[in-house]
Amino acid sequence: MLGAGSWGTTFAKILADGGADVVVWARRPELAREIQEAKRNSDYLPGVNLPVGLRATSRLDLALDGAEQVYLSVPSQSLRENLKNAEAHLNRNAVIVSLMKGVEKASGRRMSQVIAETLPIDTDRIAVISGPNLALEIAKQQPTAAVVASTSLETAQAVATVARNGYFRSFVNTDVIGTEFGGVLKNLIAVAIGIVDGVGYGENTKASIITRGLVEMTDFAVAYGAQPETLAGLAGLGDLIATSQSPLSRNNTAGRLLGQGYRLPDVVDQMQQTTEGLASVGPVLELAKAKGVEMPIVEQVRQVLAGTLDPKDIAPHLTTDDEPQGERNTDGQAQGGSAVRRAFKRAFDQLRDGGRRAPRDRP
Numbered sequence: 001m002l003g004a005g006s007w008g009t010t011f012a013k014i015l016a017d018g019g020a021d022v023v024v025w026a027r028r029p030e031l032a033r034e035i036q037e038a039k040r041n042s043d044y045l046p047g048v049n050l051p052v053g054l055r056a057t058s059r060l061d062l063a064l065d066g067a068e069q070v071y072l073s074v075p076s077q078s079l080r081e082n083l084k085n086a087e088a089h090l091n092r093n094a095v096i097v098s099l100m101k102g103v104e105k106a107s108g109r110r111m112s113q114v115i116a117e118t119l120p121i122d123t124d125r126i127a128v129i130s131g132p133n134l135a136l137e138i139a140k141q142q143p144t145a146a147v148v149a150s151t152s153l154e155t156a157q158a159v160a161t162v163a164r165n166g167y168f169r170s171f172v173n174t175d176v177i178g179t180e181f182g183g184v185l186k187n188l189i190a191v192a193i194g195i196v197d198g199v200g201y202g203e204n205t206k207a208s209i210i211t212r213g214l215v216e217m218t219d220f221a222v223a224y225g226a227q228p229e230t231l232a233g234l235a236g237l238g239d240l241i242a243t244s245q246s247p248l249s250r251n252n253t254a255g256r257l258l259g260q261g262y263r264l265p266d267v268v269d270q271m272q273q274t275t276e277g278l279a280s281v282g283p284v285l286e287l288a289k290a291k292g293v294e295m296p297i298v299e300q301v302r303q304v305l306a307g308t309l310d311p312k313d314i315a316p317h318l319t320t321d322d323e324p325q326g327e328r329n330t331d332g333q334a335q336g337g338s339a340v341r342r343a344f345k346r347a348f349d350q351l352r353d354g355g356r357r358a359p360r361d362r363p
């Protein structure tokens with residue numbers, strides 16, 4: 001496990017509790033020592049006891065020695081540099097698994113794309129994991145689930161077999177794009193929810209943003225090749241609900257501070273942990289523009305971050321124009337409809353068929 005923050009340490013515990021032999025790499029020797037000797041990570045997971053068999057080191061060569069599966073949980077902006085440092089020590093046949101939920105700011109690349117560009121590796125040996133996974137809840141062994149996606153179902157299954165235990169269930173699919181973008185995009189909607197929470201708006205506003213946010217997430221991801229069903233599953237809707245509702249979410253917290261009137265530099269100062277959404281807004285809107293996808297909620301988040309939109313003016317109707325007839329202003333049973341409605345219809349049809357066709361996230 002490369003990365004000893006809240007998610008890296010929690011996921012290492014998931015793997016170790018499932019019976020795997022796990023070594024965590026922490027860049028700070030003192031943190032590696034605390035995990036190795038005291039079985040604690042008091043900076044990131046206060047009060048949590050880590051498995052006795054979990055090992056830790058600040059030496060990359062030792063952490064990667066003989067590793068069959070390498071899990072990555074560092075901030076997205078640092079991945080490329082970390083992979084370059086790790087490359088010489090990687091086992092040639094290792095499966096590389098991204099746990100990250102950001103895009104690279106400079107290139108707009110997803111993490112699996114950064115991995116494929118940086119390492120000499122077949123994409124079939126890359127997997128990504130995403131889902132409703134607030135680290136501290138899982139570290140306390142509260143049950144949850146996630147999606148393991150890889151272009152190779154065999155790789156996804158190999159990872160899912162290891163990344164599961166009594167409190168953590170891994171489903172598999174082959175939609176890497178949808179699974180990764182689900183994690184990236186829900187962060188942005190969670191910032192929006194935090195903003196309106198901070199302003200003091202109530203449940204109707206938040207429900208509107210969650211629902212219309214899912215439309216934006218799905219339209220965007222589908223434009224880049226995702227399966228709409230993925231966005232209706234754990235890595236989309238599931239994670240959106242968890243992140244939008246929880247004060248444990250860093251993205252939600254950052255949004256709430258913005259809604260309370262703090263300016264971005266003060267918010268960044270107050271955030272002790274990685275807040276991927278703040279770096280993803282710009283690249284996501286660039287990518288949306290390139291495909292002609294409208295993202296009015298994400299655009300409003302950008303404007304609040306830039307200080308050009310008063311948080312209280314976030315439009316509850318969440319459209320880009322005042323034209324009531326357009327596709328963007330339709331919802332539910334309206335004609336046309338976006339990918340998210342088609343996804344729900346297809347999921348509903350599958351249920352009505354008595355589950356003869358497999359749902360996307362397969363156990």
Ligand SMILES: NC(=O)C1=CN([C@@H]2O[C@H](COP(=O)(O)OP(=O)(O)OC[C@H]3O[C@@H](n4cnc5c(N)ncnc54)[C@H](OP(=O)(O)O)[C@@H]3O)[C@@H](O)[C@H]2O)C=CC1
Binds near residue numbers: 134
């Ligand atoms: N926390 C969560 O609930 C979840 C997080 N994720 C994703 O996991 C990823 C990691 O987040 P998370 O663990 O929460 O973040 P944290 O802020 O908790 O931890 C970040 C970790 O990365 C290390 N780090 C920071 N900068 C660098 C760098 N330049 N090079 C190497 N290591 C670095 C930190 O080390 P140090 O302590 O020395 O600063 C720390 O170990 C993110 O993409 C996030 O979206 C996904 C699901 C759940």
Ligand SMILES: O=C(CO)COP(=O)(O)O
Binds near residue numbers: 133239252275
């Ligand atoms: O991804 C997460 C939950 O699934 C964690 O969200 P935050 O990064 O906002 O804390």
